[in-house]
Amino acid sequence: MTGGAADLDADAADVAAPPVVLKLGGSLITEKGRPETLDDAALDAACDVVAGALAAGDLDRLVVVHGGGSFGHHHASEHGVSTTDGTRDADAVAAVHGAMKRLNAHVLERLRERGVPVVPVHPLSLAARSQGADGGLDLPLGSVATLLGEGFVPVLHGDGVATARDGVTVVSGDELVVELAAGLGARRVGVCSTVPGVLDGEGDVIDEIDAFDAVADALGASDATDVSGGMAAKVRELLALDAPAYVFGAEGLAPFLRGEAAGTRID
Ligand SMILES: Nc1ncnc2c1ncn2[C@@H]1O[C@H](COP(=O)(O)OP(=O)(O)OP(=O)(O)O)[C@@H](O)[C@H]1O
Numbered sequence: 001m002t003g004g005a006a007d008l009d010a011d012a013a014d015v016a017a018p019p020v021v022l023k024l025g026g027s028l029i030t031e032k033g034r035p036e037t038l039d040d041a042a043l044d045a046a047c048d049v050v051a052g053a054l055a056a057g058d059l060d061r062l063v064v065v066h067g068g069g070s071f072g073h074h075h076a077s078e079h080g081v082s083t084t085d086g087t088r089d090a091d092a093v094a095a096v097h098g099a100m101k102r103l104n105a106h107v108l109e110r111l112r113e114r115g116v117p118v119v120p121v122h123p124l125s126l127a128a129r130s131q132g133a134d135g136g137l138d139l140p141l142g143s144v145a146t147l148l149g150e151g152f153v154p155v156l157h158g159d160g161v162a163t164a165r166d167g168v169t170v171v172s173g174d175e176l177v178v179e180l181a182a183g184l185g186a187r188r189v190g191v192c193s194t195v196p197g198v199l200d201g202e203g204d205v206i207d208e209i210d211a212f213d214a215v216a217d218a219l220g221a222s223d224a225t226d227v228s229g230g231m232a233a234k235v236r237e238l239l240a241l242d243a244p245a246y247v248f249g250a251e252g253l254a255p256f257l258r259g260e261a262a263g264t265r266i267d
């Protein structure tokens with residue numbers, strides 16, 4: 001018996017080999033411009049690659065996170081909720097969380113039918129911003145670490161999150177990726193989106209980013225409805241990590257899961 005939640009986090013993370021953390025971007029798996037519409041072909045293709053990599057033994061522990069795409073962002077935007085603007089309207093929370101659970105159910109179903117032992121982990125039920133919207137994210141990791149240790153693939157998603165003094169704000173999949181990677185001591189982190197990597201001013205993929213200022217001018221928000229900051233927020237979050245992170249498009253997913261470089265390396 002250990003002494004509390006912090007001990008459980010540490011113990012569970014210690015017994016597990018370092019996992020790979022993969023985000024499937026909402027831009028990739030949904031049609032971001034059309035409310036609650038999947039990109040069936042892209043989601044199937046990504047699930048094929050994930051299932052193939054696990055079956056081939058390319059990686060043994062994997063945590064999947066997916067973004068909001070046309071499910072979460074659409075509802076969050078309609079209700080004026082973002083990573084910094086909260087709501088105390090339970091209907092708004094239900095709309096955002098409900099949409100994300102519907103998207104999560106699609107992702108789970110498609111991975112499970114390919115033999116991937118996925119289990120959902122819903123951040124709204126687990127996480128908090130106890131210091132307010134401009135504070136950090138508290139994400140207890142005992143459940144994810146224990147699921148990993150038992151051979152499951154936990155699947156988290158961008159969601160609403162309880163926020164001191166602000167009601168409920170949005171937690172992005174990118175923030176979750178960072179917390180998971182740091183807390184679980186991830187081996188590598190992959191963010192799979194619709195772009196082949198982080199692009200420079202000429203539209204070419206930047207091979208490596210090690211400082212935000214060097215690329216700030218090229219980094220924009222998302223080109224679709226997005227309440228969590230698009231590419232600029234993604235790069236900022238990933239730079240804070242110890243583990244190497246890669247941003248890539250669908251074509252980079254298989255190489256990334258094989259342990260190779262893909263897209264832009266953020267270190
Ligand atoms: N310099 C840049 N390089 C690459 N993409 C950029 C850049 N600046 C802005 N973007 C935009 O960032 C988008 C990717 O971020 P976005 O948050 O939309 O992706 P996602 O993580 O797949 O989606 P979601 O947030 O729904 O999970 C690209 O589609 C592009 O429009």
Ligand SMILES: C=C(C)CCOP(=O)(O)O
Nearest residue numbers: 067068072158172173228
């Ligand atoms: C809008 C919601 C609820 C999720 C945002 O997650 P993201 O798409 O990873 O930024």
